[in-house]
Amino acid sequence: MENDFLAHLNSEQRGAVEATEGPVMIIAGAGSGKTRVLTYRIAHLLNKGVDPYRVLSLTFTNKAAREMKERIAHLIGDHARDLWMGTFHSVFARLLRREATKIGYPANFTIYDTDDSKTLLKSIVKEMSLNDTAYKASSLLGRISSMKTMLISPKEYLNDIQYINEDRAARREHFAQIYETYNKRLYKSGAMDFDDLLYHTNMLLRDHPESLLKYQDMFRYILVDEYQDTNFSQYMILRQLAARHLNICVVGDDAQSIYAFRGANIQNILNFQKHYPDTQIFKLEQNYRSTKTIVAAANQVISKNRDQLQKTVWTSNEEGEKIRVSRAFSDSEEGRLIAQSIFDTRVSKQAKNKEFAILYRTNAQSRPLEEALRKLNIPYRIYGGVSFYQRKEIKDLMAYFRLTINQHDEEALRRVINYPVRGIGDTTFDKMIVAAADNDVSIWTVMENIADFNLPLQTRAIEKIKEFVTLIKSFTALLPDYPAYKMGDYIASTSGIMKELYQDRTPEGVNRMENIQELLNGLKDFTEKADQEGPVPTLDKFMEDIALLTSEDINEDEEHDADKVLLMTIHAAKGLEFNYVYIGGLEENLFPSQMAIMSREELEEERRLFYVAITRAKKQANLSYSISRYKYGNSLSCEPSRFLEEIPQDCVENVISYSSNSSSSSNDSYSGFPRSPKVFNVSPPVMKPAPTFGKKLVSLKKVSSGAPVDNSHLTDLQAGAKVEHDRFGIGEVITIEGRYPNSKAIVMFENGEKKQLLLRFARLKILS
DNA sequence: GGACGTTCTGTTTTT
DNA sequence: CAGAACGTCC
Numbered sequence: 001m002e003n004d005f006l007a008h009l010n011s012e013q014r015g016a017v018e019a020t021e022g023p024v025m026i027i028a029g030a031g032s033g034k035t036r037v038l039t040y041r042i043a044h045l046l047n048k049g050v051d052p053y054r055v056l057s058l059t060f061t062n063k064a065a066r067e068m069k070e071r072i073a074h075l076i077g078d079h080a081r082d083l084w085m086g087t088f089h090s091v092f093a094r095l096l097r098r099e100a101t102k103i104g105y106p107a108n109f110t111i112y113d114t115d116d117s118k119t120l121l122k123s124i125v126k127e128m129s130l131n132d133t134a135y136k137a138s139s140l141l142g143r144i145s146s147m148k149t150m151l152i153s154p155k156e157y158l159n160d161i162q163y164i165n166e167d168r169a170a171r172r173e174h175f176a177q178i179y180e181t182y183n184k185r186l187y188k189s190g191a192m193d194f195d196d197l198l199y200h201t202n203m204l205l206r207d208h209p210e211s212l213l214k215y216q217d218m219f220r221y222i223l224v225d226e227y228q229d230t231n232f233s234q235y236m237i238l239r240q241l242a243a244r245h246l247n248i249c250v251v252g253d254d255a256q257s258i259y260a261f262r263g264a265n266i267q268n269i270l271n272f273q274k275h276y277p278d279t280q281i282f283k284l285e286q287n288y289r290s291t292k293t294i295v296a297a298a299n300q301v302i303s304k305n306r307d308q309l310q311k312t313v314w315t316s317n318e319e320g321e322k323i324r325v326s327r328a329f330s331d332s333e334e335g336r337l338i339a340q341s342i343f344d345t346r347v348s349k350q351a352k353n354k355e356f357a358i359l360y361r362t363n364a365q366s367r368p369l370e371e372a373l374r375k376l377n378i379p380y381r382i383y384g385g386v387s388f389y390q391r392k393e394i395k396d397l398m399a400y401f402r403l404t405i406n407q408h409d410e411e412a413l414r415r416v417i418n419y420p421v422r423g424i425g426d427t428t429f430d431k432m433i434v435a436a437a438d439n440d441v442s443i444w445t446v447m448e449n450i451a452d453f454n455l456p457l458q459t460r461a462i463e464k465i466k467e468f469v470t471l472i473k474s475f476t477a478l479l480p481d482y483p484a485y486k487m488g489d490y491i492a493s494t495s496g497i498m499k500e501l502y503q504d505r506t507p508e509g510v511n512r513m514e515n516i517q518e519l520l521n522g523l524k525d526f527t528e529k530a531d532q533e534g535p536v537p538t539l540d541k542f543m544e545d546i547a548l549l550t551s552e553d554i555n556e557d558e559e560h561d562a563d564k565v566l567l568m569t570i571h572a573a574k575g576l577e578f579n580y581v582y583i584g585g586l587e588e589n590l591f592p593s594q595m596a597i598m599s600r601e602e603l604e605e606e607r608r609l610f611y612v613a614i615t616r617a618k619k620q621a622n623l624s625y626s627i628s629r630y631k632y633g634n635s636l637s638c639e640p641s642r643f644l645e646e647i648p649q650d651c652v653e654n655v656i657s658y659s660s661n662s663s664s665s666s667n668d669s670y671s672g673f674p675r676s677p678k679v680f681n682v683s684p685p686v687m688k689p690a691p692t693f694g695k696k697l698v699s700l701k702k703v704s705s706g707a708p709v710d711n712s713h714l715t716d717l718q719a720g721a722k723v724e725h726d727r728f729g730i731g732e733v734i735t736i737e738g739r740y741p742n743s744k745a746i747v748m749f750e751n752g753e754k755k756q757l758l759l760r761f762a763r764l765k766i767l768s
Numbered sequence: 769g770g771a772c773g774t775t776c777t778g779t780t781t782t783t
Numbered sequence: 784c785a786g787a788a789c790g791t792c793c
Binding site: 630631632634 | 784785
Binding site for chain 2: 060061062087088089090114194195197258259261262361362363364384418421423425426548569570571572590593594595596605609631632
């Protein structure tokens with residue numbers, strides 16, 4: 001059995017698997033079978049008789065952890081379940097729940113996501129009556145995050161002359177105080193933000209020797225995937241945990257370090273050997289994934305970076321096709337080129353949709369790509385993107401869940417105290433915040449004892465608060481006995497959320513209702529999957545790690561295997577591979593990003609990102625750029641990315657335009673769009689926004705959902721003006737005749753989309 | 769307190 | 784351009 005699976009490894013890989021004792025660093029080039037080595041290494045350990053719960057294996061995403069677990073279970077069997085395996089955040093959240101009381105937290109602490117953190121910061125800035133343009137929540141959170149990553153507490157921050165001077169220079173003298181208040185509020189709320197999970201783990205291990213010893217002893221073998229992307233806080237946790245047995249194995253590729261922006265420190269991997277003097281190093285240099293062409297191009301590009309560990313990635317795979325570089329006229333044409341190419345390749349190579357991926361630097365680039373794919377009826381899926389759990393309706397319901405579990409959760413309270421409307425407005429809430437701060441308690445405590453605080457509130461408001469407290473308490477009382485689904489369903493209806501959503505019959509409203517239903521289905525699954533013999537699968541158990549999930553961690557069954565082209569950011573593509581990869585938007589200032597071309601380090605990170613992108617391809621890589629790109633309604637001219645020049649020219653085939661290739665789909669369905677000019681030595685066209693007259697011609701009365709708009713909905717119509725409209729795709733064309741002869745306004749809106757889009761409609765601009 | 773309308777402001781990547 | 788924040792009116 002043992003030799004059975006080890007036979008699947010090459011000699012490099014096998015060495016890395018069998019060196020179980022002492023510090024080990026595995027430098028794994030792109031496509032070198034890193035995951036295989038990690039899984040076999042763990043399987044090998046278990047085979048040798050190591051108890052699964054003594055193995056701590058940290059991965060970068062939940063998905064990677066899940067896949068690895070499955071593969072190990074396949075090799076070894078069921079007790080793979082008992083491995084400590086997951087992301088840093090999820091594993092240490094789990095550990096902290098066990099030890100929470102030691103650091104003064106309740107075991108059911110809430111995990112704040114970025115939105116919660118930002119809302120809290122906004123509130124703090126407002127309470128301190130500071131200028132919220134100088135103190136922007138996102139930049140405050142960024143700085144707080146990097147401080148926590150460096151393990152610098154507010155107190156230490158205050159005592160650091162350099163930080164204080166920095167803040168003075170940057171005119172944010174109050175940062176230290178904000179940081180302190182923020183932490184205090186988190187604490188009062190029984191909440192941690194993402195960085196706290198690692199920070200507090202560090203503190204637990206640092207300040208509680210008995211805990212340190214316990215976990216050092218427990219985790220005899222530590223494995224870390226994607227080590228190049230660990231930050232200082234994570235490094236310190238590892239250092240503390242591994243200090244006793246020194247059985248720490250890190251796997252990574254410095255060439256694929258792409259998370260410096262969130263504190264990842266590439267020095268961790270570059271200096272591993274210094275930190276652990278007896279390190280055995282293994283290099284996996286054979287690439288099993290890509291063609292010779294792709295490997296050669298990637299090697300050449302990454303060689304421009306200065307900071308690197310020496311290694312030579314090679315492959316015995318076939319030469320393969322050249323990398324195609326195409327130039328487009330605009331971002332929408334680029335989308336069409338890519339979609340058309342996918343369409344054609346599907347036929348010529350007999351390929352399935354899911355063999356294709358389109359990668360881009362920023363999420364905003366997906367839209368023109370989606371449009372083009374839709375036009376050719378190519379099914380696609382956006383991988384990652386906004387998490388299911390970020391949607392408003394989901395967050396609202398989950399806020400009730402959170403509040404039921406932990407009443408002190410300020411952000412959950414803020415979300416739902418007046419949703420559905422129950423007459424507790426901002427003024428009341430603000431007064432309670434002040435009272436809470438004055439008395440050094442949570443807002444919930446104020447509400448619970450509202451009468452004792454003698455707040456200047458109307459009797460009615462006080463009554464409403466009492467009702468709300470009673471409502472939440474009634475939920476909490478049921479929590480231990482109700483299974484998660486029953487509890488969730490009960491909360492959804494009793495809180496009034498269901499009623500609120502049910503009243504909204506617009507398509508969006510219906511959609512929101514479906515999302516809620518989906519969340520409840522998730523609860524049902526969770527409840528049903530639970531061990532019948534075991535403890536009741538309560539709602540708080542369900543909620544434990546949910547804040548740490550991404551949209552890829554749900555819905556896996558249905559969507560995962562669907563035959564669809566995948567669209568994603570390059571960051572999200574790490575660890576994945578595809579036969580045909582398209583990388584769009586290779587324009588200077590976009591990729592590399594204009595934010596990142598100031599320093600060598602940043603530029604090198606962008607280059608590593610490009611390296612990651614190109615090495616996702618197994619058979620063929622296609623690169624493209626546009627000479628103009630829409631941004632904020634304007635079209636800006638663009639230069640090709642410097643990375644294109646860094647690819648060896650003998651690996652490249654330049655493709656002018658797919659538009660000239662009329663082999664398929666020559667119908668005129670999008671003939672209205674500009675085609676790529678055949679000659680390129682013309683200066684890039686810059687489209688100007690259409691001239692507008694700010695004059696308000698017409699206002700729109702409320703339109704009931706789905707109903708077509710007609711003259712009776714319009715008020716303030718210019719004298720003599722007439723409105724005609726017809727269907728045009730998903731929107732409508734409105735033609736106005738009147739004061740301005742031949743003037744025309746085209747307004748696209750989806751039926752029922754009554755908020756912003758219809759308001760826009762009311763402010764018609766005349767296109768001359 | 770809420771609906772409606774206007775003004776402002778973004779835009780890198782994510783556990 | 785789109786969404787968020789803010790302001791005004793009932």
